[in-house]
Amino acid sequence: MGGSATAVAAAACGVPEKELLVQAPLEMPEDLVTGLDNWYATIDRQNRNGIGIVVRVMEGRAKKIEGNVDYPVNVGKHNAIADAGVQSLYHPDRISAPLVRTGERGEGNWEEISWTDAVSRIASRLEGVSGEELVLVTSPIGGHMGSVVNSFTDAFGSTHLQYEPLERTVLQASIKNVFGQDVMPDFDIENAAYVLSFGADFLNGWVSPVRFGRGYGDFRHAEGRERGTFTHIESRLSMTAANADDWIYVKPGYEGVLALSMAKVIIDEGLGDDAAVASLTQNGTNDLSQFDPSNVSAVSGVPAQRIREIAHEFATKRPAVAIGGGSAAAHTNGLFNLNAVHSLNYLVGNVNKKGGVIFNPMPPIGLPVGSRSSSFQQMSTLSDRMANREVKALFVREADPFYGMPSSSEVRKASFGVDLIVSFSGQFDDTTAMADIVLPEHNYLEDWGTDVPDPGPGYQVVGFQQPVVRPFFENRGGHLGTKNFGDVLITLGEILSNPLSLPGDDVKTFKDVVEQGARSLYGLNRGSVKSDDFRSFWQGVLQRGGWWDTGARYDGPSPTPPALPVSPQEPISGSGEFALVPFESAGLSDGRTSDLPWLQALPDPISTAVWHTWVEINNKKAEEMDIREGDVVEVTSPRGSIKALAYPHPGISPDAVAVPIGGGHLGGGRYSKERGSNVFSILEPLTDDKTGALAWGATRVSLRKTGDWVRLSKFENTKPDISEDTHRKIIPLTNG
Amino acid sequence: MADAKWGMVIDVDKCTGCQACVVACQSENNVPINTEDIFNQRRAIEWIRVERYWEGEFPDVKARFIPVLCQHCDDAPCEPVCPVFATYHNNEGMNVQIYNRCIGTRFCANNCPYHVRYFNFWEPEWPDTLTHQLNPDVTVRSRGIMEKCTFCVQRIRRTSREADRDGREIEDGARELSPACVNSCPTSALVWGDFNNKNSKVSNLAEKEMSHNGSHHGRGYKMMENLGTSPNVIYLKKIDKHAKETVAHE
Amino acid sequence: MIPGDFQIRKPSRIQVLILGILGIGGLVGAVVGLVLGAFVITAWLGLPLDVFGLNEGPEQPIAFPHTTHVKSLGMDCTFCHRNVTVGAAASVPAVGLCMTCHKTIGDGNEEISKLRDYHSSGLPINWVRVHRVPDHVNFIHEPHIRHFGEKYGGPAGTCQLCHGDVGRMVKVKQVRSLKMGDCVDCHKANDAPTDCTTCHY
Structure with a gap:
């Protein structure tokens, strides 16, 4: 009877064999104490605007992400997307080694090769490729990775496009036009008494939701202030709209004239700041008469009386702030809309004041900010160039243009005109599926980096990203596994004897670049971390998750209010019965986080739907059309059609339908592959005429019942007894 | 920590419905992944969930959100019906669920008016790599076990133990002690603490918002208080300037 | 003989044999069951009976004394x-800790050479x-x-x-x-x- 007593016991109780194995590690790191946790500060890369996070690490594994209390952008808060970051680290379908395509492009046949082999294959195929023929497409990147990419493009003379599907081009152009700012200002919701928002879903996905959400909490209730008032103007009842005191429905694309009408009311009633009024109206020469509420009411669908009321409230409850963005910017007249909205801020004198629009200083030590997106027009040009065989090599990092570009731009087809496509993704997203060589990048929790938040909190901030765990695929050996993107660019430069200009002679790796950056910050001798020697400065920065200087604020000139844009532009849109409103659901962002099961299973705030692509339609309209929840509906635009499950509800206008973004990936791992439909694919390639941004809110569609029915997975009615709150027993109300 | 009486104050007027608390909870507490099938069977597990209620028709329509979690009732209806004492009230004012005692009768879930008890109809499954994320401080519940919000008791245990070891005091509202949902909430709509500590944030809020004298009308209410459950979660009413005053229990 | 009186019918030899085997078998079965039960229960308690070396600790990859x-x-x-x-x-402890001494101490010992093998191969000891x-x-x-x-x-x-x-x-x-x-x-x-x-x- 060789079996030991414990084994008998184990067999009797059904203990899995592997539980009996206690592994003694070979070398134990000094600070590793089993059963104790360490919290490491780093930067979240799941959200579009990086927030400071702390990661709980036990026995070398990341367990939980929470907000970093020290970090000025989010002050300890985070959101669902940031929290789910651990699932991206341990995603079962992560790519664990460099891959080379073996079959036809897009067939999905791959072979593992070593890093040296992969890099040398790329190097040999880049020989003879001129700078213009090499294109780098990344998500918007700032900080030191931004500077390394810049030195790569400088060294090779290549083009660099920063792609994201819901681009911020229009917003940035408007900020530049109206406020003369190169970086995003911070909207100080926290200290505002009145917030007037046009289309900006700022509590859910727009620009910096965690920061705005934190401000919103204090805006509602905080010690020593009255409850703020919030009016939201949008064509769909978004999560942000649902939280407003008043949600005003506006016809898509008419936000700009509505804002100008409010401006007219404020000016006529003499409620605006005199100097600003003079400047905005060019001393009265700018004729606003066509924006009389009675005229605007007819086109925008907002009653004239409401326009006057809101204008009045906005001008009298100060400090007030007007925010424009999101769906208001997603039309062919997007820039006009945003310029009109943001100009309202001058009328109430809140520009660069507490409770208003607070300008941000330029980042220190010449770092690039992380949100310069390229316009759709530039991406379309790239697609054309690819089709014309003018692009020989395409590098793609973190961006997924083959998913986000409307199908009319035919970027997938155009990719066959490119000789070499290299993807740096750690996941088989739609773009990576069409690549020739995949060089998987570290997950952000395994990687170094810096981040310049955009918008910042009103002063200079540099967030530091450090590896909180060792690379997960480290056990595959040095020749396989994942690597840092910057290091690969540096190596490529060396091999092709086109070295990147790095800050300092002994700077060899991307980590050195980051450390060198910290050295420059140390040299400034100001800010949150001060010390006598660099080592303790470096440790202080990593410990607190970054460096910031509350004294380094915007000190440029106060901008002169530019003339109001008085020649209105009608939004152009296609034909179809319904205006199509694509929107970001709570978890899936612009489609980049669709691969994470927690976020797929996260109920959408409005519909509570999960795991699907649904189409929101007005409940009365649906009744008319005999559409019930779960009916499979074909949503057809002139550019194609998708199928989605109907979800009728009262929070949408009868002449619009809304479809969430994030479904219909062709790849991206088991949780997102071929799940739902991709609303981007049916968008018309209309652009904002000034900036070339995609007018993703301008498409019109028609609906057709297919006759099929599928149960719409949703959280609503999971607990059937409390499905309605007709007597307000669950959520009682008070009026003050 | 035996003298504590843990409780929560939720400001419905601050809750934006963003669902940050939902993922924070699932991540901390090893809640199984709710697949599409599980949702369709209406067996999805969310220890804290955000409910959404419609009111009105377009264009005068409102969607209102409220986070609902175990109310940790002082007179909990779930407790007396458990045949094996798997759920009971402990001396910290918490309604606790002991997994190894639970035999899965589901009487407790049936008796809970808030529907915050969740039954594991299936064995929880994760792909191998995702198990690295599981919190070692929290038991993975197997099939046939009832589970629910624990106020992240593992954090209370760990933090008080480590504070004892290092001889330090734990401040009210310390993040290491607070449940995951409270730490995540971007608007700070959730506040958690000890009702027995008269200086704690929750005590102050309860005192201020549950009282009515003169012109002062606190916003505090307890959900479905008329059932006599005496919850340890206080909600603060949503403010709607168009609304006529309504009361929690009619 | 009174009609209806109870009579003991003598069992046949074959019946005696069958019943005997069944009876003895049952007894043996009960004893074996009891013994096995005792083994299982004590094993479940983590304290197996002190027979057949059952209560000995398990064999380890390295016989660490x-x-x-x-x-x-x-x-x-x-x-x-x-x-x-x-x-x-x-x-x-990590293998590295053992090696702080066993780099120099214990040449020629079979178990220690196993330890050194683990260390040089980079594998953990299970x-x-x-x-x-x-x-x-x-x-x-x-x-x-x-x-x-x-x-x-x-x-x-x-x-x-x-x-x-x-x-x-x-x-x-x-x-x-x-x-x-x-x-x-x-x-x-x-x-x-x-x-x-x-x-x-």
């Missing part, structure tokens, strides 16, 4: 199990676990060591309370049942909390 290290050399438990005073697990509590029990060493340490003069004296005199064990084995009753008895005797959520959460 606690006797040499603890009894002869007088090393403290916490020298290797260093987490015991801070965290949940006492922790098995020790066989002896003491194990189920997943739904959160046992933390640290507060126990802290509480008893004062009474018994440091951690080393405390370990014995549950683990027995490991210093005298050639193969480490479990000496206490470590079932819940065992825990609760001790908690009651020492005025420690007995709320379920002390350990179960």
Whole structure:
């Protein structure tokens, strides 16, 4: 009877064999104490605007992400997307080694090769490729990775496009036009008494939701202030709209004239700041008469009386702030809309004041900010160039243009005109599926980096990203596994004897670049971390998750209010019965986080739907059309059609339908592959005429019942007894 | 920590419905992944969930959100019906669920008016790599076990133990002690603490918002208080300037 | 003979044989069942019967002698199990720690050459676990060591309370049942909390 007593016991109780194995590690790191946790500060890369996070690490594994209390952008808060970051680290379908395509492009046949082999294959195929023929497409990147990419493009003379599907081009152009700012200002919701928002879903996905959400909490209730008032103007009842005191429905694309009408009311009633009024109206020469509420009411669908009321409230409850963005910017007249909205801020004198629009200083030590997106027009040009065989090599990092570009731009087809496509993704997203060589990048929790938040909190901030765990695929050996993107660019430069200009002679790796950056910050001798020697400065920065200087604020000139844009532009849109409103659901962002099961299973705030692509339609309209929840509906635009499950509800206008973004990936791992439909694919390639941004809110569609029915997975009615709150027993109300 | 009486104050007027608390909870507490099938069977597990209620028709329509979690009732209806004492009230004012005692009768879930008890109809499954994320401080519940919000008791245990070891005091509202949902909430709509500590944030809020004298009308209410459950979660009413005053229990 | 009177019919030889076999078989079965039951129950308690070497500790990949290290050399438990005073697990030492001495000490010893092989190959040693509590029990060493340490003069004296005199064990084995009753008895005797959520959460 060789079996030991414990084994008998184990067999009797059904203990899995592997539980009996206690592994003694070979070398134990000094600070590793089993059963104790360490919290490491780093930067979240799941959200579009990086927030400071702390990661709980036990026995070398990341367990939980929470907000970093020290970090000025989010002050300890985070959101669902940031929290789910651990699932991206341990995603079962992560790519664990460099891959080379073996079959036809897009067939999905791959072979593992070593890093040296992969890099040398790329190097040999880049020989003879001129700078213009090499294109780098990344998500918007700032900080030191931004500077390394810049030195790569400088060294090779290549083009660099920063792609994201819901681009911020229009917003940035408007900020530049109206406020003369190169970086995003911070909207100080926290200290505002009145917030007037046009289309900006700022509590859910727009620009910096965690920061705005934190401000919103204090805006509602905080010690020593009255409850703020919030009016939201949008064509769909978004999560942000649902939280407003008043949600005003506006016809898509008419936000700009509505804002100008409010401006007219404020000016006529003499409620605006005199100097600003003079400047905005060019001393009265700018004729606003066509924006009389009675005229605007007819086109925008907002009653004239409401326009006057809101204008009045906005001008009298100060400090007030007007925010424009999101769906208001997603039309062919997007820039006009945003310029009109943001100009309202001058009328109430809140520009660069507490409770208003607070300008941000330029980042220190010449770092690039992380949100310069390229316009759709530039991406379309790239697609054309690819089709014309003018692009020989395409590098793609973190961006997924083959998913986000409307199908009319035919970027997938155009990719066959490119000789070499290299993807740096750690996941088989739609773009990576069409690549020739995949060089998987570290997950952000395994990687170094810096981040310049955009918008910042009103002063200079540099967030530091450090590896909180060792690379997960480290056990595959040095020749396989994942690597840092910057290091690969540096190596490529060396091999092709086109070295990147790095800050300092002994700077060899991307980590050195980051450390060198910290050295420059140390040299400034100001800010949150001060010390006598660099080592303790470096440790202080990593410990607190970054460096910031509350004294380094915007000190440029106060901008002169530019003339109001008085020649209105009608939004152009296609034909179809319904205006199509694509929107970001709570978890899936612009489609980049669709691969994470927690976020797929996260109920959408409005519909509570999960795991699907649904189409929101007005409940009365649906009744008319005999559409019930779960009916499979074909949503057809002139550019194609998708199928989605109907979800009728009262929070949408009868002449619009809304479809969430994030479904219909062709790849991206088991949780997102071929799940739902991709609303981007049916968008018309209309652009904002000034900036070339995609007018993703301008498409019109028609609906057709297919006759099929599928149960719409949703959280609503999971607990059937409390499905309605007709007597307000669950959520009682008070009026003050 | 035996003298504590843990409780929560939720400001419905601050809750934006963003669902940050939902993922924070699932991540901390090893809640199984709710697949599409599980949702369709209406067996999805969310220890804290955000409910959404419609009111009105377009264009005068409102969607209102409220986070609902175990109310940790002082007179909990779930407790007396458990045949094996798997759920009971402990001396910290918490309604606790002991997994190894639970035999899965589901009487407790049936008796809970808030529907915050969740039954594991299936064995929880994760792909191998995702198990690295599981919190070692929290038991993975197997099939046939009832589970629910624990106020992240593992954090209370760990933090008080480590504070004892290092001889330090734990401040009210310390993040290491607070449940995951409270730490995540971007608007700070959730506040958690000890009702027995008269200086704690929750005590102050309860005192201020549950009282009515003169012109002062606190916003505090307890959900479905008329059932006599005496919850340890206080909600603060949503403010709607168009609304006529309504009361929690009619 | 009175009609209807009870008569004993003599069983046939074959019947006697069958009944006899069944009876004896049943007896044997009952005894075997009892013995097996005793084995299973005691094994479940973690304290198997002291027969056939059943109560011996398991064979380990390296026959590590606690006797040499603890009894002869007088090393403290916490020298290797260093987490015991801070965290949940006492922790098995890293191979690197063994090598601080065994780089030079123990040439020619078969077990030590195994250890050196592990170290040079970079593979962890898959020790066989002896003491194990189920997943739904959160046992933390640290507060126990802290509480008893004062009474018994440091951690080393405390370990014995549950683990027995490991210093005298050639193969480490479990000496206490470590079932819940065992825990609760001790908690009651020492005025420690007995709320379920002390350990179960």
